[in-house]
Amino acid sequence: MTFMNTLFGQGRNGLQSRQQAGQKTLPFVAILVISTLLACASNLLLTEDSPLYVSTYTITLLGKYLCYAMLALAVDIIWGYCGILSLGHGAFFALGGYAMGMYLMRQIGDRGVYGDPVLPDFMVFLDWKSLPWFWQGMDQFWFAILMAVVIPGLLAFIFGWLAFRSRVTGVYLSIMTQALTYALLLAFFRNEMGFGGNNGLTDFKEILGFDLQADATRVSLFAITAFLLAVIFIISQYLMNSRMGKVILAIRDGESRARFMGYHTERYKVWLFVYSAIIAGIAGALYVPQVGIINPGEFSPINSIEIVIWVAVGGRGTLIGAIIGALIINYAKTRFTALFPEAWLFALGGLFVLVTLYLPKGLMGLWETLQTKLNKAAPEAEIEPKDEIKTGVSS
Amino acid sequence: MKPIITLIYCFLVSLSTGLMANDLANNPTSLNPQTSNELRLALTQVKLKAMPPLLMQIKQLEEQQALPLFKTLLAGRLYYVKADKRLIQMQKKGKERHYFSLETDQPLSELSKNQVKKVKLNNAVRRLLKSTIAELELNHPDPELRQAAIESLLKNLDSKLIAQLEQRRSLETQEKIRELIQVALNLFQLKTNPSPAKQIEAIEKLADRLEIPVKNQLTQVAENSIHPEVKQAAIRALTKIEHATNRYALVDQLFFGLSLGSVLLLASIGLAITFGVMGVINMAHGEMIMLGAYTTYVVQLLMPNHIDYSLWVAIPAAFMVSGLMGVIIERGVIRHLHGRPLETLLATFGISLILQQLVRSVFSPLNRQVFSPSWMTGSLEINPVLSLTLNRLYILAFALIVFFALLTLLRKTSLGLNVRAVSQNRNMAKAMGVKTGWVDAMTFGLGSGIAGIAGVALSQLTNVGPNLGQAYIIDSFMVVVFGGVGNLFGTLVAAFSLGIATKFLEPMTGAVLAAIIVLVFIILFIQKRPKGLFPQKGRAAE
Numbered sequence: 001m002t003f004m005n006t007l008f009g010q011g012r013n014g015l016q017s018r019q020q021a022g023q024k025t026l027p028f029v030a031i032l033v034i035s036t037l038l039a040c041a042s043n044l045l046l047t048e049d050s051p052l053y054v055s056t057y058t059i060t061l062l063g064k065y066l067c068y069a070m071l072a073l074a075v076d077i078i079w080g081y082c083g084i085l086s087l088g089h090g091a092f093f094a095l096g097g098y099a100m101g102m103y104l105m106r107q108i109g110d111r112g113v114y115g116d117p118v119l120p121d122f123m124v125f126l127d128w129k130s131l132p133w134f135w136q137g138m139d140q141f142w143f144a145i146l147m148a149v150v151i152p153g154l155l156a157f158i159f160g161w162l163a164f165r166s167r168v169t170g171v172y173l174s175i176m177t178q179a180l181t182y183a184l185l186l187a188f189f190r191n192e193m194g195f196g197g198n199n200g201l202t203d204f205k206e207i208l209g210f211d212l213q214a215d216a217t218r219v220s221l222f223a224i225t226a227f228l229l230a231v232i233f234i235i236s237q238y239l240m241n242s243r244m245g246k247v248i249l250a251i252r253d254g255e256s257r258a259r260f261m262g263y264h265t266e267r268y269k270v271w272l273f274v275y276s277a278i279i280a281g282i283a284g285a286l287y288v289p290q291v292g293i294i295n296p297g298e299f300s301p302i303n304s305i306e307i308v309i310w311v312a313v314g315g316r317g318t319l320i321g322a323i324i325g326a327l328i329i330n331y332a333k334t335r336f337t338a339l340f341p342e343a344w345l346f347a348l349g350g351l352f353v354l355v356t357l358y359l360p361k362g363l364m365g366l367w368e369t370l371q372t373k374l375n376k377a378a379p380e381a382e383i384e385p386k387d388e389i390k391t392g393v394s395s
Numbered sequence: 396m397k398p399i400i401t402l403i404y405c406f407l408v409s410l411s412t413g414l415m416a417n418d419l420a421n422n423p424t425s426l427n428p429q430t431s432n433e434l435r436l437a438l439t440q441v442k443l444k445a446m447p448p449l450l451m452q453i454k455q456l457e458e459q460q461a462l463p464l465f466k467t468l469l470a471g472r473l474y475y476v477k478a479d480k481r482l483i484q485m486q487k488k489g490k491e492r493h494y495f496s497l498e499t500d501q502p503l504s505e506l507s508k509n510q511v512k513k514v515k516l517n518n519a520v521r522r523l524l525k526s527t528i529a530e531l532e533l534n535h536p537d538p539e540l541r542q543a544a545i546e547s548l549l550k551n552l553d554s555k556l557i558a559q560l561e562q563r564r565s566l567e568t569q570e571k572i573r574e575l576i577q578v579a580l581n582l583f584q585l586k587t588n589p590s591p592a593k594q595i596e597a598i599e600k601l602a603d604r605l606e607i608p609v610k611n612q613l614t615q616v617a618e619n620s621i622h623p624e625v626k627q628a629a630i631r632a633l634t635k636i637e638h639a640t641n642r643y644a645l646v647d648q649l650f651f652g653l654s655l656g657s658v659l660l661l662a663s664i665g666l667a668i669t670f671g672v673m674g675v676i677n678m679a680h681g682e683m684i685m686l687g688a689y690t691t692y693v694v695q696l697l698m699p700n701h702i703d704y705s706l707w708v709a710i711p712a713a714f715m716v717s718g719l720m721g722v723i724i725e726r727g728v729i730r731h732l733h734g735r736p737l738e739t740l741l742a743t744f745g746i747s748l749i750l751q752q753l754v755r756s757v758f759s760p761l762n763r764q765v766f767s768p769s770w771m772t773g774s775l776e777i778n779p780v781l782s783l784t785l786n787r788l789y790i791l792a793f794a795l796i797v798f799f800a801l802l803t804l805l806r807k808t809s810l811g812l813n814v815r816a817v818s819q820n821r822n823m824a825k826a827m828g829v830k831t832g833w834v835d836a837m838t839f840g841l842g843s844g845i846a847g848i849a850g851v852a853l854s855q856l857t858n859v860g861p862n863l864g865q866a867y868i869i870d871s872f873m874v875v876v877f878g879g880v881g882n883l884f885g886t887l888v889a890a891f892s893l894g895i896a897t898k899f900l901e902p903m904t905g906a907v908l909a910a911i912i913v914l915v916f917i918i919l920f921i922q923k924r925p926k927g928l929f930p931q932k933g934r935a936a937e
Binding site for chain 2: 163166167168172175176178179180182183186189301302305308312342345346349350352356357360
């Protein structure tokens, strides 16, 4: 438990930055909304030869980034604000994605390769005669959305309830979340599970009757994603600024103290974990119709760890930081993997090392340091990255 | 022109292989080249009636060396080239026919269907061949071949064979083979003797044998015998055999469990030091194993002619490579993150990505072929239903050796004393003059080096590729956490119990589900007992 204190020795700074970030909520949401509207408008209203035209491909890509940003937000809430490093959030994301994928799969109807009106192609291929029980009801949109929220939430509740009640913390918890997603990865790879095995779910045709390939559908999906991100961002910001948020920060900085003051720390942790998992599930449900596929690869531990690095780069403990980190790294990834596919893992790996060593508060921390320097116009600002590490150890 | 070239080529090939084998006495042509060759040539020309005496002559002259020829002939695969009357063998692959040299098994791709002719044979010749082959094999100088021959003969015994076997029994010196011959005689007695008393006597003698023909014969008797006592005796014997088989199947499962346990132990033992003793989360641990496996590959590339000794070079080399990498990581990164485990986890994960990509760029993303030395291939056959593969057996022993060597190192050497001191109370150790930085580097190097050694062992069991380490990292953490952090014996117990549990679950649930069940079990177990099977006690625990 001692490392919790040492780990987040910069607790006071964290609180300070949170308040500063809180002031930026409105401008940030405004930027998000305006840029979304502009992108949508330029795609729908302008012609392709216009220099300001945003292609549908770019729109889909942006939509994907926003889903990742939502996922990063989920991880930041649990890691940055409560000090629980989850290496398994990809699992909640994928579960939400699978729920949406199942709905989309049922929407294909008899347009599949085998033309079965009820059974998806892979079940016909496996020679299944009837729909498994967990596929029942998935042809209803509302039910699928409900499942995309309930299943990750339920898993998070069970896992969190077991783990936090028996006070499993820190590294143990991280490794267990990783084992959880790994177990799910193995499970979903099995054909017998009834989720399409290795190939996952794909070949989707339409959502709520709208063609998934149509420009209008894609733009709408993107706009919905942006809207939901803004909503979740505002709610989360509100939560973190509320009394509950203060208790959560207290748990992060000194769980034993918070407990001795009479707070049921494990309850706060469980509900925060569930909240975070639900956000991840929603992100997954939005991700699948835009990308057009969901397969067990989404459960792989490395995906979950990548989310953590988005948050770390952006600056954990600031919701804006998580979103910015996710956007920047994923943009870089798209660029990098196209230009030098070999170098991407080097860059990502190097980023892990450099950020943890030299940028413990991420880009937002850097930004603040620069701001204080500018404001004071004095060179002796105390937040040199190296010093940061040392204070972290001593406190 | 072409046949002549072929002929020369074949001559050269047979000559060279003869030299290579360095065993000219085994070469049938060298026995009595003139007559032997002439006799074989005659095979292609004689009428079917003249075949038996000719075969007898060949047998007299060549003895065991005639076995391949006879077997090929019996299988109807003996052909000869029309042009030079050379004997060859034919093998069917689907509908295609492929021809091979009889002596060297070299493919003769230049021959086509109309250039060759089959050596004909009839039932009389077949019968003769069968008994001749049996006789030759029964009297083969190599006891292992003799045993194998008798085992294969158990399936279709006849009176002629029994006579041969009885003859052989009086000459046989090996106790094991004598017993086997006795089994054949009993089996024959059961099959042919009409007296129920004799049959029961035979059944009782057969009840402790595990050979499959015995079981088949007994099942047949149990179903069809007209004497109820015989039937009963057969059923009794069968249950006895069934029990024995089950017992050995259990031993087999246990062996596979131990083998998986030894792999887990090897993979996690280094982690037990870096994570368990030092408290450093090294997500690049799997890549240390991978580096060890690739070191084995490179060592084998450097000494392609001495594969048998390559592992002895690879073990210290892998220790050095991975250990050095560990020291670099410790000095370069982990040192700066002391006391911040989650950051350490992320940074080392970054290192693992870099190392994976490095291996992909240097070697290739594909799996590399690592050879097994000849002394590690094959298996130890205990009885007809139980055989243990040698490589797994060696790795099991190796894992235990490494484990106990490490234990001794930590308990008996000054380095071990320092390591324990630093892990228990860093500041106090520092105050007593222990160079904690140096001890950290050495400990981390040691843990990583052992991971490298594990890589050498794993290269003998699994594919060597860039993802090798990834496959083991989660399992290793599970083993260490399950066993209790900071407790080496806990790691040993955890590795073997998880290995055995997985292998016993597998037949019931399938491999993947077994892995999932074990994972879920550990997750639940940790919830219940967060400190593992054997938690540390006392001051060191905090």
